[in-house]
Amino acid sequence: MGPALAERGYRVxxxxxxxxxxxxRAVAGLSAADLAADVAETVDGPVDLLVGHSLGALVALExxxxxxxFARRLVVEDPPGSTLDWPALAAGxxxxxxxxxxxxxxxRRELEAANPGWPPGESERRVADLADCDGLVIAAALRAxxxxxxxxxxxxxxxxxxxxxxxxxxxxxxxGLDRKAAVExxxxxxxxxxxxxxxxxxxxxxxxxxxxxxxxxx
Numbered sequence: 001m002g003p004a005l006a007e008r009g010y011r012v013x014x015x016x017x018x019x020x021x022x023x024x025r026a027v028a029g030l031s032a033a034d035l036a037a038d039v040a041e042t043v044d045g046p047v048d049l050l051v052g053h054s055l056g057a058l059v060a061l062e063x064x065x066x067x068x069x070f071a072r073r074l075v076v077e078d079p080p081g082s083t084l085d086w087p088a089l090a091a092g093x094x095x096x097x098x099x100x101x102x103x104x105x106x107x108r109r110e111l112e113a114a115n116p117g118w119p120p121g122e123s124e125r126r127v128a129d130l131a132d133c134d135g136l137v138i139a140a141a142l143r144a145x146x147x148x149x150x151x152x153x154x155x156x157x158x159x160x161x162x163x164x165x166x167x168x169x170x171x172x173x174x175x176g177l178d179r180k181a182a183v184e185x186x187x188x189x190x191x192x193x194x195x196x197x198x199x200x201x202x203x204x205x206x207x208x209x210x211x212x213x214x215x216x217x218x
Contacts, residue, residue, distance in 0.1 A: 001051075001201050001205065001208075002014060004205065004209055005049075005051075008213075010048065010049060013043055015038075015039050015042050015043060016132075017035050017038065017039075017055070017056070017059065018030060018034070018035060018038050019133065019134040019137055019138050019141075020129075020132065020133050020134075020138075021129070021132045021133075022132070023038075025134045025137065026134070026137060030137070030138070030141040030146070031146060031147070032055075032058045032059050032061075032062040032146060032148055033062055033066070035055075035059045035062075036059050036060075036062040036063035036066060039059060039060075039063055040063060040066075040067055040070065045067070045069070045070040045071065046069055046070055046071060046072060047070065047071045047072070048071075048072050048073065049071065049072070049073050049074075049075065049216075050063070050064065050070070050071035050073070050074045050075070051074075051075045051077070052074075052075070052076055052077065052079075053077040053078065053199070053200075053201065054077070054078060054079065054080060054173065054198065055080070055146075056077075057076035057077055057078070057079035057080075058079055058080070058146070058148050058150070058153070060074055060076060061074070061076060061079075061150075061153040061154065061157060062148075062153065064157055064158060064159055065153060065156050065157065065158070068158045068159075071159060072159060072160075073159060073160050073161075073162070073216065074157060074159055074160070074161045074162070075161075075162045075163075075164065075212065076154075076161065076162070076163050076164070077163075077164045077200050077201060077208075078164065078165055078166045078172055078173055078174060078198050078199075078200055079150055079163075079173070079174055079182070080150075080173045080174065081150065081173060081174045081175060081176070081178025081179065081182070082148075082150070082178055083175075083176065083177075083178055084173055086142050086143065086145065086146075087142075087143055089142055090138075090139035090140070090142040090143045091139070093133070093135050093138055093139045093142070094135050094136060094139045096130050096135070097130050097131070097133050097134075097135025097136075097138075098135065099130075100127050100128075100130035100131040101131050104127050104131065107127050107130075108123045108124055108126075108127050111123040111126055111127070115202070115203065117196075117202075117203045117204070118202050118203065119202070119205065122202055126202075150174075150178070150181075150182050150185075151181045151182055151184070151185035152185070154182055154185040154186040154189070155185040155186070155188075157186075157189070160189065160190075160215075161186060161188075161189035161190070162189065162190050162191075162192070162211065162212065162215045163182070163183075163186055163189060163190070163191045163192070164191075164192050164194055164200055164208060164211055165179070165191065165192070165193045165194070165200075166193075166194065166196050166197050166198050166199075166200050167193060167194070167195055167196065167197070170195070170196060170197040170203075171197035171198050172197070172198060173198050190215055192211045194207045194208060194211065195207065
């Protein structure tokens with residue numbers, strides 16, 4: 001996604017959240033508010049476009065709610081709903097991060113087989129991302145619960161918002177009544193459903209970018 005946004009004239013900064021990538025390991029401070037404060041400390045605002053996927057979508061919404069004016073536009077991609085199975089997600093993260101270290105080639109082959117629509121090299125990037133994550137700490141934080149009210153965050157967002165949702169049948173993390181409530185809360189914004197699972201940008205990048213291009217004024 002970064003190179004595609006750069007081609008559109010953006011100077012792109014990708015932030016490693018606490019416990020992810022090259023950011024410091026942590027045993028606490030993994031709430032959406034804590035992570036939003038980290039992003040605000042790392043990136044000088046205002047930014048023209050703030051993008052958040054999944055947990056990152058919650059962090060982005062928390063950030064613009066606490067710091068109006070930090071971003072001029074916001075894209076949230078498939079944020080989680082309140083009925084998401086957090087223990088199952090935590091167990092999956094523990095297993096995947098362990099595999100990424102112990103058997104990266106095997107995990108890469110599995111990802112390629114399960115996700116034939118991903119761009120070339122994306123499985124390798126995914127494995128590298130998982131290897132860099134502090135899986136045990138992130139899983140523990142998820143099991144403890146990350147409190148959030150997605151409809152309230154969306155309704156209070158003080159800027160133009162584009163919400164890009166995965167298709168429910170393909171594995172969206174926002175489904176059923178949670179999905180309906182989120183879409184209704186963003187009545188002042190724009191919602192698009194794209195033909196992909198939870199990692200929309202990996203599975204349908206062209207459609208993702210087309211939605212962005214149609215939303216951002218020329």
